[in-house]
Amino acid sequence: MLGITRVNTVDWGEKMNRIQKKVIHSGLVMHHLETGTKGPKLVITANIHGDECIGFAVVVSLLERLPSLLKKGEVVLYPSLNPTGLRRMMRTYPEDGQDLNRLFPGDSQGSASQRHVHTIWSSIENYKPDLLFDLHTDSPLSIPYVILDRKISTTVSNTVLEEMEHLARHSGLTIVWEYRTPDYRRYKLEKSLSGTALNRLGIPSLTLEVGPRRFMDRDSITIATEAVLSMMSARGMLNEEYQSSHQPVEGIWYRGNGPVTHHAGVFVASVCAGDRVERNQLLGKVYSSTGVELEEIRSHFPALVLSLPAQCWVRELQSCSTLALEVRPEP
Numbered sequence: 052m053l054g055i056t057r058v059n060t061v062d063w064g065e066k067m068n069r070i071q072k073k074v075i076h077s078g079l080v081m082h083h084l085e086t087g088t089k090g091p092k093l094v095i096t097a098n099i100h101g102d103e104c105i106g107f108a109v110v111v112s113l114l115e116r117l118p119s120l121l122k123k124g125e126v127v128l129y130p131s132l133n134p135t136g137l138r139r140m141m142r143t144y145p146e147d148g149q150d151l152n153r154l155f156p157g158d159s160q161g162s163a164s165q166r167h168v169h170t171i172w173s174s175i176e177n178y179k180p181d182l183l184f185d186l187h188t189d190s191p192l193s194i195p196y197v198i199l200d201r202k203i204s205t206t207v208s209n210t211v212l213e214e215m216e217h218l219a220r221h222s223g224l225t226i227v228w229e230y231r232t233p234d235y236r237r238y239k240l241e242k243s244l245s246g247t248a249l250n251r252l253g254i255p256s257l258t259l260e261v262g263p264r265r266f267m268d269r270d271s272i273t274i275a276t277e278a279v280l281s282m283m284s285a286r287g288m289l290n291e292e293y294q295s296s297h298q299p300v301e302g303i304w305y306r307g308n309g310p311v312t313h314h315a316g317v318f319v320a321s322v323c324a325g326d327r328v329e330r331n332q333l334l335g336k337v338y339s340s341t342g343v344e345l346e347e348i349r350s351h352f353p354a355l356v357l358s359l360p361a362q363c364w365v366r367e368l369q370s371c372s373t374l375a376l377e378v379r380p381e382p
């Protein structure tokens with residue numbers, strides 16, 4: 052089912068920027084904004100994890116602002132890639148409980164999740180984008196960061212990786228390259244939306260991790276919206292210069308595994324998101340519910356703390372933090 056409704060028309064000078072809303076299938080909607088002037092074709096996606104709603108607010112803010120701001124090229128925006136997950140505040144796809152962001156490019160004959168992903172991917176692939184931003188959130192105890200996917204396909208040129216880094220520098224967010232390849236594959240990240248866009252389409256593809264799950268945090272919406280506008284401005288797409296006022300943690304970082312717990316219990320952190328830690332530095336302790344210390348959690352390497360768990364009760368073998376390494380890991 053494909054229905055097209057014109058939602059908004061803005062007239063500025065000679066140019067007319069129109070937003071068209073297309074219903075792709077039940078609940079899945081894309082908004083298309085074009086200038087008629089040659090330029091990048093950008094896809095902005097949000098809320099593939101149904102409980103991560105900051106990106107939804109960023110998209111609706113952009114839908115208000117872009118008609119008068121967009122100078123060249125075109126943009127397609129998806130406010131929610133997981134509308135049923137959004138309604139139920141679930142990370143996964145409610146119909147079968149799978150993580151949609153580990154199933155790309157999907158399968159038209161597969162499970163409910165695989166079919167849904169196939170629909171999303173077909174819609175994006177048919178559009179033939181030049182650039183993709185996927186909006187996510189992490190923990191309430193996290194700093195805003197942008198993840199650059201790992202090249203695992205030989206068809207991805209170094210120019211594309213340089214372009215990703217260039218854009219990320221304009222985002223105002225702390226720059227984090229993805230896990231080393233064995234972990235990247237183990238976590239099925241090449242089957243994430245951004246991983247698939249980079250490795251199958253060969254286009255610059257960035258994942259923004261800004262703000263907490265479940266909450267509409269105003270500051271996070273502003274930081275993520277500014278990040279998107281600043282990156283669009285860096286590609287010359289806007290009729291105003293934008294530069295995010297957010298200050299990233301300087302340097303180039305690499306996503307690494309934080310240490311895991313060996314006991315279930317209450318995790319009391321000794322550090323904050325944004326702290327730099329030395330090798331063997333205490334990150335926190337796990338206590339039993341009666342207040343008995345069960346273990347100390349220490350960093351295995353010098354790192355930047357990107358985030359700490361959203362909930363104080365941790366399970367056995369749960370990662371206690373997302374850390375970023377300062378040194379490039381083995382490929």
Ligand SMILES: [Zn+2]
Nearest residue numbers: 100103187188
């Ligand atoms: Zn997410």
